Amino acid sequence: AEHPYSHLIDTVKDGTIKFFNPQKLNDPRYDKLPLSIRVMLEATIRNCDGVYTKEEDVQNILDWQQQQNKAEVPFSPARVLLQDFTGIPAMVDLAAMRDAVAKHGVDPSLVNPKCPTDLIVDHSLQIDFSKWSLKNQEMELIRNKERLQFFKWCSKAFKNVNVVPPDVGAVHQVNLEYLSRVVQLSDGFIYPDSVVGTDSHTTMINGLGILGWGVGGIESEAVMLGQPVSLTLPQVVGCKLVGSINPLTTSIDIVLGITKHLRQAGIAGKFVEFFGPGVSQLSAPDRTTIANMCPEYNATVSFFPVDQVTLKHFKKTNFTQEKLELLESYMKAVKLFRSYEDPSEDPEYSEVIEINLSSMVPYVSGPKRPQDRVAVGDMKEDFQSCLDEKVGFKGFHISKEKQEIRVPFLHCGQEYQLAHGSVVIAAVISCTNNCNPSVMLTAGLLAKKAVEAGLVVKPYIRTSLAPGSGMVTHYLSTSGVLPYFNQLGFEVIGYGCATCVGNTAPLPEAVVDAIKQGDLVACGVLSGNRHFEGRLCDCVRANYLASPPLVVAYAIAGTVGIDFEKEPLGVTSEGKEVFLRDIWPSREEVQQTEEDTVISSIFKELRGRMKVKRFFVFNIECSDSVVFPWDPKSTYIRSPSFFSRLELPQPQSIENAHALLFLGDKVTTDHISPAGSIARVSAAAKYLLSKRLTPREFNSYGARRGNDAVMTRGTFASIKLCNRFMGKPGPKTLHIPSGQTMDVFEAAERYQRDGIPLIILAGKDYGSGNSRDWVAKGPYLMGVRAVIAESFEKLHKNQLVGMGIMPLQFLPGQNADSLELNGKERFTISLPDTLSPRQQLSVQVNASFMSTHVNPDLCSTFHSLLALNINKCFVYGGWHLKIVHRNARDSGE
Template sequence: MARKAWKRKVGIDVASKNSFGAQGTLQVGADSYEIYRLAAAGDVSRLPYSLKILLENLLRTEDGANITAEHVRAVAGWDAKAKPSTEIQFTPARVVMQDFTGVPCVVDLATMREAMSDLGGDPNKINPLAPAELVIDHSVIADVFGAPDSFARNVELEYERNKERYQFLRWGQGAFDDFKVVPPGTGIVHQVNIEHLARTVMVRDGVAYPDTCVGTDSHTTMVNGLGVVGWGVGGIEAEAAMLGQPVSMLIPRVVGFKLSGALPEGTTATDLVLTITEKLRQHGVVGKFVEFYGPGVAEVPLANRATIGNMSPEYGSTIAVFPIDEETVRYLRLTGRQDQEVALVEAYAKEQGLWHDPDIEPEYSEYLELDLSSVVPSIAGPKRPQDRVSLSDGKAAFRTSLGDYADHDDAPHTDVDEAVEETFPASDPVAIRDGNGGEETREVVSAAARANGRPSKRVAVTLDDGTECELDHGAVVIAAITSCTNTSNPSVMIGAALVAKKAVERGLNRKPWVKTTLAPGSKVVMDYYERAGLTPYLEKIGFHLVGYGCTTCIGNSGPLLEEVSAAVNEHDLAVVSVLSGNRNFEGRINPDVKMNYLASPPLVVAYALAGTMDLDLTTEPLGTDTQGQPVYLSDLWPTPAEIEEVVESAIASEMFTRDYADVFAGDEIWQSLPTPSGDTFEWDAGSTYVRKPPYFDGMQPTPSPVTDIAGARVLAKLGDSVTTDHISPAGAIKVDSPAGEYLSSHGVSRRDFNSYGSRRGNHEVMIRGTFANIRLRNQLAPGTEGGFTRDFTKADAPVTSIYEASVAYAEAGVPLVVLAGKEYGSGSSRDWAAKGTALLGVRAVIAESFERIHRSNLIGMGVLPLQFPEGESAESLGLTGEETFEITGVEALNDGDTPSTVKVKAGDTEFDAVVRIDTPGEAEYYRHGGIMQYVLRGLL
């Protein structure tokens, strides 16, 4: 079938039925564009910005079948207070991917081509029908740091480890239309998206319409700062979107978040977003749209808006969008967009009522408000991004949390001990002095302070260069300026560099046990550092460029200093990382580090200088200068005027134009990679990186009926806030793990294991790493931590690895279920959290509540998401996980209906579980065994 005809078949890029007469033209300068006017659907002036975007989407794609006039009326006449119940089909304008999630997407598309051929269809139908862009940003690891050649050496290692994956992606770029790859060493996907890929208003075949997107990374929402409605989905949903399948969704509730005032001096965008994260988590916005409005919007620079949008998954909303205004236009112009593009954005937004008017308050389902002037310097930790702590309370909060991570039998450690015990060196990572000598301190310390102790385990360490130091609980061993969240923001990046400059001028340096890394989200950051003359100061205290990628934020922090790692593990120290990222979940950042804190880039520098979390940065000195005087954070903190002066003088639009001029070309190494060719991929049976997955093995043209679940056993019984980091394989691969043993058996040496993320194209590795996070606590195997369970196919139900147990269950023909608590599957939009679950043989997950993306992904892999009755849990029902489960009522789906509940019998306990298949579209996916099977059969 010709490409144009195929597009017509799936409703892409074809004329709308135009039932409302919305089609018209918009003249912008000398150019004319076809548009679909919102006003044709009625008075929508008070409709939230985000719903206006959805309304335009429906007007333009109305086909009379999947998208009807009734759908248009439902959005145009949206009832703000109603419970979401009306399903619509949203057609994103484009798809963005990063390489960890993008490689399995391309693997799946390659496999679908073969399956299509096997079923007698046209394999070329498996082709992106909307622009799909992939940025390679997740693979670089900060192995080398603190040296001028750190970047070059890390990139070299990256290519060595990932050559096979990169060759596969280059094949995909040639084999698929509308699929482009941004090579390694360029930037982080979300920063590249806002600085270059995002259009804000798209133009295709002469039609102008709002830029919308879905992305295979939960932080796709960063683009919301540009007025682009987009969110993270699993790779399986992204594949469907690329193939022309609309995203099924319920018209959401929209939370209006009114901003007023302005940020006070001394606070940053990071402080703002941590405050918003805490506030929205407390309010409850999972599955809802969040939209910012009000007079304070104009006071929020675009980079700050992007930071706020980026953190949307941390507070659980689907999006967190800012409307288009003068600041949007200014940013587009700054980042090198062409004049006509910028003019179109402004003209289109004003024509369609999408331009922000602070005097008009849209109608919202729920309302929140924040006075920006109330924001204070903040950090978040030690294990969740929503656990905000005022910087002034950071020391006390750390001490409170430390008891959960350190041995309670460790000697108590008090401020009095620290202040008067002169035998400890000044570089002591836990020493807290007033800078004026021990006697004065002795006189002013109160009896209350004497009792304010904490566990302490002081360990002497001699580093490789001969430096002698002492570690204790709370020592900061990683200080990383990392992640798209903050490295896209010039104000905080320049602020960090100015803190470094002032520190160097006072003679301060990082503590020798701290691993310091700088990983910007684009090359533009290093351009303006160089232009401002700030790079030498960062490098002087150890913040050398280590790569353009996510690095520490996704667990690619690389190893600690060898001597530090040995001391931490031998003495079980609860050490700390501080990073300017968006995620600090347990086990994510580094296997040696138990406590992780999010902070702004300037505070990351400050903690590198301090070397400990057990310090009040607001009142206690970071160190002593060359004159013997104490240096406080306030001495180093730049004023807004200082930051603005550097921003104005060092950042120019030509930097963006130059750095993105040939963004898809890559360096010499990329261009010299041997690239396979052909419409179908030639799988290498010996590959340990890219293997053909089994999703379509034995697939028939029509689906088999769904069945009830009988004789099931529990694979894992989990608590609250189990994230996709806990479920999906991520980070380093241990030698003695099932995945490590698999690689070793295939001749891969330990040094070449790479990470789980880099091996997402190999289902054999990923199955073995599912539920294997080192911090996972499976209540079915008490006393263990990591990927362990009990195998009830054996008489004594021994403890074994989750993978080995799943193999035994599969051989015995026993289906599996997972029991969980609240917020199951929060965190990143990792499709492997669902793929691995399905491939382990799990048929259903029963949880108290689900996060949106993971619930959707489970359905997309044919796994049934069920919810305990309101107010009930595994504990309240007395479930131990040792029961045999029967789930009946599922077969009602075969009649075209979705039951609201199904009957669950677990041993002697029975209850009605809520079926969390929320839309008819999701029901279709489940009936077909998954979304990929549904799309493939549809393409036949």
């Protein structure tokens, strides 16, 4: 059939390239739309097929001012981005789909991603050797051979799949440097580049004027197979930047400053679009660094429209002059090009927030959450208050008499001392800073000046430099600062996620013993953006996010309890005090170094690295079969059970369910989905031991995401899981019928054997944090059929629904405590036979107290109490649920 919007087709480049031109709608509403919404409108017009995308969707987007936050619209991105930890289960699912359709007599080669998909292998690196990066890379290839063989098979067997091998760069960095197009060319049509990705840093791409955001593995599979992303037409907050940037302020400081403003503005689930004269002061790398953190203030995207700065950036990359001219001509033709100095071009926004860039000062974030910002000048005082405060997001509750304790220990034959606030991990991680060389160069120049001043880093501190891309090493070497990093102990340990995902090598035993002996609040400082308690190392309780130069500074100081203005970083051998201000490089010095040595060479280096690694890694043998030859002995790749029955799952009522877990607030995906190393006493370890693997061969949960047996056993295996059934944190729960304490997986397995469905009770912000498909797949395979929480992270709610787990939400002001639930009740959730989107339903939830130890003498009282029904209500999406809570108490409970 003829395309319903064929009359909008226009041409550029002497009529040789076509495009859909929304301006030919001649609708005055188009010029008032935020540019991010214009990108969505173009994609909806181009993909209008009458099935997934309809003409009414186009009209809803065009009528954005009236339909924002109301209409549900589809969005078909130009491509999908996968990192290997979330990519491998997606590809395993596709391989299993081929098996399933083959059993039904259908050609398995028909199962392919419809949307172009890039998979970047970047999360498998582990730090076995803290000083020899080549050995770490060799271990990565040996340890992950099965996975690499599978990835190579995927690149050969599936159409539209491109696999980027390990040791090239982190996923979001490769996306920025290698995959980003700004515009796409396909079948003679030009259109805006856009992407959804399974990496939390996908939003960095918005800094280049490319619309993109993070989704879960389940959603990404749907997009790969041709279905659009469905979302409520978002509100768009205009963020107006004014003022001038302080010369000492890094892009990280600007990021954290903007994060603070936007978090306070309450913009969860909204688009943010930047405009105003201050935007022109930000380079393209600055913009991508700012856009990176938008998940931290719960926005969907932070969008910087294309302007002259964007073109200047791509002129220094691999874009030819001809391509740049085509890009500019097209973007201007559809009014997706901005001049920030011309306020007449400003669109209409849902609301406008003004931020003065001159107000930004250096900050760090911690000690447990990225939103808890501390001005560097206040750091010493703030850490002291953290010691005083009760245990919580900011407190450790250390008694006054124990705050001054110092524990001596020997390391390499020399005596040192540890105290509260001592730095034991210092990681310069460039994964979120690669796109902004100025930040890493500042750290390198700081290291150079520190070495020249005679300063050192104590040898027991676990220092590391983990570039997210080989180009970082290249420009640090070219600019001459890499040797100074090395002299301070910050040697390159490899390319890929390391400290951020808990892959830090163990601390020296003497350090660990000293921390335990003094019950010390030891600290880690890193320049990543993930630092939840216990993530870096079990014994490191306080972790701070800081810019790379501040990581180096705190490592030299050896403590976070320092006032840089009043106290020296160290003392030279001649007895001279050296302050931070003495070695901090000027903004002009950094920019000059960047222009002279970095920008012109980084993209050439990346292309060369990509070519070498493709040849080296993918010189691995793999099958040429259409269906994947599963190895029943493999502990890495296993065909999951999701496709054992090819039928549409229907929501079913839940009868007499038990609560597997009774959780509190802020349960993150780190608590739910397995990540990091596999503990030797865990259920996953028991499984691997049964397969005759030694602990040295366990690898990490991330590397084994292609094995559902490991991942299900690792679900809720976090040592920081706070289950209210238990008296202390850990991966344990109460098996209610027997009263026994056991591993969460073992309890779930026992419930399933007995045919008892499961639910989970939780508090606020359930499922916040990184996007991971196993946060839904794992509970589903455990037998969980519903999660009842005060609130959910939106993406996680979608993942639960995608796996057939009901996200039930209490009404505002209500929770398990206000409803007097203790988690030991039996739950029955009744659903009608048919459901439709946004249908308002009254669903009955009967939570009746069950006790296995009722005193016979109290039976009459017990039954009379059961007759007292106290009606309470909470909600599932838009569905109203009614609890009948039969509250009983006896002497044994």
